[in-house]
Amino acid sequence: MDDYLRNSLSTMPLFAGLSEATLGRLSRVAFRRTYAPGMLILLEGAPCESVFFIVTGAVRVYRLSPQGRQQILATLGPGQGFNTAPPFLPEGRTPASVEAIGETTVLAIRQEDFVALARTCADFSWAILQDFAAHLLHLTDLVEDLALRSVRGRLARFLLEQADGAYVTRPWTQDEIAAHLGTVRDVVGRALRSLADAGLLRMERGRIVLLDREGLEAEAGA
Amino acid sequence: MMAGVLPQIDLMRCILCGRCVQACPTQAVEMLANGPTIVRPDACTYCTACEAICPVGAITCTFEIVWK
Ligand code: SF4
Ligand code: SF4
Numbered sequence: 001m002d003d004y005l006r007n008s009l010s011t012m013p014l015f016a017g018l019s020e021a022t023l024g025r026l027s028r029v030a031f032r033r034t035y036a037p038g039m040l041i042l043l044e045g046a047p048c049e050s051v052f053f054i055v056t057g058a059v060r061v062y063r064l065s066p067q068g069r070q071q072i073l074a075t076l077g078p079g080q081g082f083n084t085a086p087p088f089l090p091e092g093r094t095p096a097s098v099e100a101i102g103e104t105t106v107l108a109i110r111q112e113d114f115v116a117l118a119r120t121c122a123d124f125s126w127a128i129l130q131d132f133a134a135h136l137l138h139l140t141d142l143v144e145d146l147a148l149r150s151v152r153g154r155l156a157r158f159l160l161e162q163a164d165g166a167y168v169t170r171p172w173t174q175d176e177i178a179a180h181l182g183t184v185r186d187v188v189g190r191a192l193r194s195l196a197d198a199g200l201l202r203m204e205r206g207r208i209v210l211l212d213r214e215g216l217e218a219e220a221g222a
Numbered sequence: 223m224m225a226g227v228l229p230q231i232d233l234m235r236c237i238l239c240g241r242c243v244q245a246c247p248t249q250a251v252e253m254l255a256n257g258p259t260i261v262r263p264d265a266c267t268y269c270t271a272c273e274a275i276c277p278v279g280a281i282t283c284t285f286e287i288v289w290k
Contacts, residue, residue, distance in 0.1 A: 173273065174274075207285055210289050
């Protein structure tokens with residue numbers, strides 16, 4: 001048995017709870033690959049052949065926009081896995097491209113072996129589920145953040161219009177602002193606080209005082 | 223703090239539930255015989271907690287939107 005593989009696997013927090021027997025099975029099907037800096041490990045859209053876990057080094061996960069611009073989705077380091085979702089889908093494809101940042105060593109597991117382990121070793125599938133759950137929570141935060149950011153943008157535009165007198169100005173309640181922006185009071189309150197924290201406005205008794213036109217215009221355009 | 227603008231309480235709408243009194247972090251609102259009243263205007267920080275909690279929308283805290 002390859003001691004390097006076994007040692008690398010047992011030091012990964014993800015696999016820390018695995019039984020000896022499962023670690024043994026895992027190290028029999030895992031193989032080691034080392035990539036030079038900048039080397040492509042996975043290409044977006046390709047059929048899924050293997051899943052990967054980083055031993056040393058780091059990778060960049062990205063997609064290419066239609067204009068060819070790299071949109072970085074994540075940077076991953078030792079102990080983290082990638083391409084672990086497609087094996088669970090029929091004809092799963094690699095969702096994003098991955099390239100090595102520095103010299104990077106990974107453990108790869110062919111997708112048939114990965115699925116077989118997940119089906120037969122409860123401790124292994126538990127570890128993978130925990131990893132998925134962590135990803136899911138991270139994405140939930142991200143979605144909330146994006147939603148808040150879009151409200152911040154609409155709010156910034158609304159505030160600029162009001163202060164610049166584009167419409168007849170009048171005092172607003174936070175409920176009325178929320179209705180105007182198609183959201184709820186709570187979200188408006190948070191968006192106002194985050195704009196205030198960013199130094200773009202100041203909340204006073206009965207007044208929202210705008211402080212930074214450039215900053216608010218940048219928010220409104222974002 | 224100087225009083226000036228204060229939350230407006232519409233006693234015609236108010237159902238006397240007392241939640242605004244509970245919610246106020248500075249005890250600026252008290253329940254008097256004729257309904258909730260801002261008895262300590264100097265203590266009110268215009269935090270809008272009373273407006274947010276009122277179940278019937280009887281309290282309004284308005285903001286003018288102005289440049290510095
Ligand atoms: S605005 Fe805040 S401080 Fe003022 S009365 Fe309402 S809850 Fe109290
Ligand atoms: S929360 Fe609203 S309804 Fe309840 S006592 Fe205060 S003003 Fe009246």
